[in-house]
Amino acid sequence: MTTPPPAWPHLYREGAPDSPVLLMLHGTGGNERDFVALAESIDPSAAVLAPRGPVQESGMLRWFRRFAEGQFDVDDVVRRAGELAAFIAEACAAYGLGDRRLIAIGFSNGANIALATALLHPESIDRAIAFSGMNPLPDREVDTDLSGSRVLMLNGDSDPFAPLASAERVVAVLAERGAEARHVVRAGGHGIDGSDLRAALDWLASP
Secondary structure (H helix, E strand, C coil), X not given: CCCCCCCCCEXXXXXXXXXXXXXXXXXXXXXXCCCHHHHHHHCCCCEEEEECCCEEECCEEECCCEEECCEECHHHHHHHHHHHHHHHHHHHHHCCCCCCCEEEEEECXXXXXXXXXXXXXXXXCCEEEEECCCCCCCCCCCCCCCCCCEEXXXXXXXXXXXXXXXXXXXXXXXXXXXXXXXXXXXXXXXXCCXXXXXXXXXXHHCC
16 A cells, blocks of 8 residues: 655655655745755755745744744754654655665754754664754753764854854764764855855765
């Protein structure tokens, strides 16, 4: 019997049979259609799986609650990471994705939920590219084995929304738990620029 698609609102686009699956995670105020063009730039042959953030803040979609700018509700981060991991499993079953490589690609709040899920549920996300992300689990112990994981962090050195010290901390936690974590820092602030995209393509092409 065919498994029905997850009820969680999402976009799915099939790619070449042997291509990876790009899990595209939008930032605050975005939606599941925001990064289809970015997925095309990264790998036009890939399948695209793009869920919608389940939390609303002043009418804007997000992945988890926060108390203020940069002050996350960490309990909610943990809960939402678990929900995203469950969605990934349901979607892989529904769309017959099997053992195809899944790569999470997130921007800002989407980068943060990708990082949280990679830290807590490496069986769901073991490859991630985080554009303008930061530490989603401050003051929370992480004890998962990440020895099979690879993560690329891309940050601006003067980003007021993703402070460099926080980004450096999550890179350190990833490495401490055994992940291969690479951090590329450019001049500038919040966003995705051409150098970020080139760094992401180089990382994906590396063995």
